[in-house]
Amino acid sequence: MKFVIQRDQLISSVQDVMKAISAKAAVPILTGMKIDAKVNGITLTGSDSDISIESYIPTEEDGIVHVEQIEEGSIVVQARYFPDIIRKLPEKTVEIEADSSLNVTIRSGKAKFNLNGQDADEYPKLPKLQTDDSFELQSDLLKSLIKQTGFAVSTMETRPILTGVNVKVEDDTLHFTATDSHRLAARNVPVNDVSGQFSNIVVPGKSLNELYKILDDKGEKVEISVTSNQILFRTKHLHFLSRLLDGNYPETSRLIPEKSQTKLHVKTKELIDTIDRASLLARDERNNVVKLTTKDHQVLQITSNSPEVGQAAEEVSVQAMEGEDLKISFSSRYMLDALKAIEDDEVIIEFTGAMRPFIIKPANGDPILQLILPVRTY
Amino acid sequence: MKFVIQRDQLISSVQDVMKAISAKAAVPILTGMKIDAKVNGITLTGSDSDISIESYIPTEEDGIVHVEQIEEGSIVVQARYFPDIIRKLPEKTVEIEADSSLNVTIRSGKAKFNLNGQDADEYPKLPKLQTDDSFELQSDLLKSLIKQTGFAVSTMETRPILTGVNVKVEDDTLHFTATDSHRLAARNVPVNDVSGQFSNIVVPGKSLNELYKILDDKGEKVEISVTSNQILFRTKHLHFLSRLLDGNYPETSRLIPEKSQTKLHVKTKELIDTIDRASLLARDERNNVVKLTTKDHQVLQITSNSPEVGQAAEEVSVQAMEGEDLKISFSSRYMLDALKAIEDDEVIIEFTGAMRPFIIKPANGDPILQLILPVRTY
Known part of the structure; x- marks a missing residue:
């Protein structure tokens, strides 16, 4: 050679x-x-x-x-x-x-x-994927899907299936869903020309994370093919083959509340910065918990409290608010991950009570859904 | 407040x-x-x-x-x-x-x-330095002195005095010297207006390293004052006080060979790049040892050998060479540290035999001296 x-x-x-x-x-x-x-x-x-x-x-x-x-x-x-x-x-x-x-x-x-x-x-021979079940995505769209969902996979091996991202095609729509059972991230995109049956699979989060780093942002075509235990991402110069996770992914659609008691419309960056600051005093305490309190339909207040260190408090103006006033506590880390995954200047947050999961969506644009379970604080 | x-x-x-x-x-x-x-x-x-x-x-x-x-x-x-x-x-x-x-x-x-x-x-009161023993340096010159010597201090606590840089003023010349007993770095600069007696002190390498990070490069004046157990670096906006190390610093001048058997004049960057490459195959073996061999007064060859992995060999052209041909082995890490500390395009290397320390100096410019002990290889 x-x-x-x-x-x-x-x-x-x-x-x-x-x-x-x-x-x-x-x-x-x-x-x-x-x-x-x-x-x-x-x-x-x-x-x-x-x-x-x-x-x-x-x-x-x-x-x-x-x-x-x-x-x-x-x-x-x-x-x-x-x-x-x-x-x-x-x-x-x-x-x-x-x-x-x-x-x-x-x-x-x-x-x-x-x-x-x-x-x-x-050197072991790589398996040749024999499948007609394939479809195409642009590489930049695939990267968005990974970025908006991949962070929410579980890092614990106690439920291995949750360390992967659930990928399925139904009715010409591609669904990416990840959850670690405390939060959930989901994104849908329309796909065309899906050949064959593309079933409900679970791709290891780690594989998608590595794929994310390799794919370029130039909108190159990626052909995605699947067999019962492997998935192949193919571009002009790259073959990326990953095993799939065994097992059934839990049904997540019933976790998502259908109606809300309180609906907030806020500027994404302002909320991110405020929660980021408040989280500084929540670092060691109860999973970085911060509290959100609505006030007179005008503002919401983000507070944190660490008895040994001190307190933080800051108001965020609300673009619009519907429904009841609310006090709710949640992990600032989960909330920041979710808000950063939403590539929109404004977000809608829908609550159904202080102890129920709440959802965050972009005010306009792509069908992204982030769900977070609140934390009980007394 | x-x-x-x-x-x-x-x-x-x-x-x-x-x-x-x-x-x-x-x-x-x-x-x-x-x-x-x-x-x-x-x-x-x-x-x-x-x-x-x-x-x-x-x-x-x-x-x-x-x-x-x-x-x-x-x-x-x-x-x-x-x-x-x-x-x-x-x-x-x-x-x-x-x-x-x-x-x-x-x-x-x-x-x-x-x-x-x-x-x-x-909060403890910081000691007020009562001393007339002081002199001034420009901050950029002080940073050079630290950069060119500080890396050579020992990181082992077996001889604590070697974890510091020896600083002394003699005959209106400021001397910075550091050694870990395998290599030595020294730099002199003239100083004026040294008031009082400025004795032979040892400043912890760690302190100088932190000072290096804080000082600006703009050539601000730094006033340096010393007592028996502390040193103060003072600029317009900064007081930096460090304890001194106890004990006598070893006399290092006799380590430096006075005459050479082989003298090489080479381009600094070419030698750095070549040794850097050769060191890739010397990583796990005997302290990153590479070998330098002179050939017919024309070129020198840098080689490394790692039995499990392979060999590297590369020639470096010599600007000038005097004296006998030579084969010598040394730590590539020490050599790279020394060469990088010399801010000159060309260096002179003086050898006095394969088992004797050799010295590296800038071909022109500042009085910097780097000394390295070779490694015995059979």
């Missing part, structure tokens, strides 16, 4: 693939990165038990040559060293060569590295 | 003073920050057992009003909460008020915080 490649292209691909490689992989060869050189281009592969990522660098694209002097072949390099070496090389091009004794030589300018490689034949 | 202050000024002072405050201070009140309001300005004080920092914000300076509505008084606030609160306040001005029950009220825009304060009378 041999090729000469543009260093910047290689660095970018290496960084993507590294997101799937763990130094603690149970199978030793998975601590390495596979390099496949073909006449048409170079493919890098990284994998742990949950995620596999393939990044493809075509020999030529849009008239620009990325790879030259290709002699076909494959090798596995040590992922602990390879990325740093590539990153620090002196010149814009890199020559990578592997001989039949699995010695890898990396040359750039006057710098020369010899690395002990491993046999690519010993 | 009461005053209204520009928030940006306050944030900057609070950040400086925080560098002396430890959440783990043995005396509980030292986990707090003292605020003194006088008609002329506000003084913030922070201290642990080693360092005390006072930052002064004058009421008015260069026609700009920083503080208004001053009612004199003092209070100690909890340093764990106060800086974050000030940083996140909504408006450009902050009102701070303390009542006789030690309640502190912080107001800015609609935000209001009440904090439990502590009695400023219980």
Whole structure:
């Protein structure tokens, strides 16, 4: 195997693939990165038990040559060293060569590295997804879906199914839902051309988080395919394969209150800043609890109280308020996560009493729903 | 106590003073920050057992009003909460008020915080330095001295005196010297108007490191005064007081070889980049050892070898070389620290044999000396 490649292209691909490689992989060869050189281009592969990522660098694209002097072949390099070496090389091009004794030589300018490689034949074959169940999304929309729901997954392994995001397509609508049983985040988008049956699946939150980091914001097309136990996200240069979580995701629709007793319309940033300040004095106490009190349909007050330290209080003006006055306490962290996920200048908050879950929605725009369970305080 | 202050000024002072405050201070009140309001300005004080920092914000300076509505008084606030609160306040001005029950009220825009304060009378009095032994330096020069020597102090408590930087004035020359017994860094600068006897002292490396972060780069005057156990760095707005280390600093001048067998003249950045790359394959092995070999008075070669991983080799062109050919091994980390401390495009390296300490100096410019002990490799 041999090729000469543009260093910047290689660095970018290496960084993507590294997101799937763990130094603690149970199978030793998975601590390495596979390099496949073909006449048409170079493919890098990284994998742990949950995620596999393939990044493809075509020999030529849009008239620009990325790879030259290709002699076909494959090798596995040590992922602990390879990325740093590539990153620090002196010149814009890199020559990578592997001989039949699995010695890898990396040359750039006057710098020369010899690395002990491993046999690519010993690298596990990634499953080829055989499925017709697929649909397409723009990468920026997919990133929004992940950002607006992924934070709400559970980080506790006590209910493993809640560590994933529930993804389903019903009636040409794609639903993303996540909950850790104290809060819930959901977002819907319309999809077209859904081929085959796309069932109700649960994708690990960690996988989506890594996918989020790799996808670009340029609105590239992402093709999403699913089998019974895996999901594949495919772009022009990237294959991102994740296992799915086993089990049935709980039915969440009945958690969402249908009518409200108190409805507030407020400016998002003002509320975020105020809760952020009040949370400074709620850090050690009862899960960062702050209290919201409405006053005469004019303002709402955010307060926090830490007996050892002190109190904070601040008023937020209300754009509009309907229904009964209210006092309610909640986790400032959950509330800040929810408000930051809503990409709208104004939000509607609907309460059905001090001990009932409340929901937060953008005042205009996308169908995002954030739900938070209040905290009992006496 | 009461005053209204520009928030940006306050944030900057609070950040400086925080560098002396430890959440783990043995005396509980030292986990707090003292605020003194006088008609002329506000003084913030922070201290642990080693360092005390006072930052002064004058009421008015260069026609700009920083503080208004001053009612004199003092209070100690909890340093764990106060800086974050000030940083996140909504408006450009902050009102701070303390009542006789030690309640502190912080107001800015609609935000209001009440904090439990502590009695400023219980805050330890900082020693007033009674000394005529002082001299002046520009702050940017002082920062250079710290940067070029401070990294070489020992981090081991086995010889506490080596955790400090040796500072002395002899014949109108200021000497900064640090060594951890494997390498040494020294820098001299001429000083004028040294009043009184300025003896041979040892300043904790940690103190100088904090001072480095606080001093500005604008070439402000710093007055340096010393007593038998403390050193005070004083600028217009800052008092930085550090204890000195007890004990005699070892005589280091005899460590420095007087003549050399091999003398190399090389470009600093090229050598840094090459050693940095070679060190990638020396990470886990014998203290990051790399090997330097001269070749025919033309080039030098930097190599590293990690049996499990591979080898690196790269040539660096030599501007000039005198004396015998040489093979020598050394810690890449020490070498990189030393080369980065030399703010010159070219360096002279003088060797007196493979097992003797070697020295690195700027080819032109300031009297900086870096010394490194080689590593024995077989």
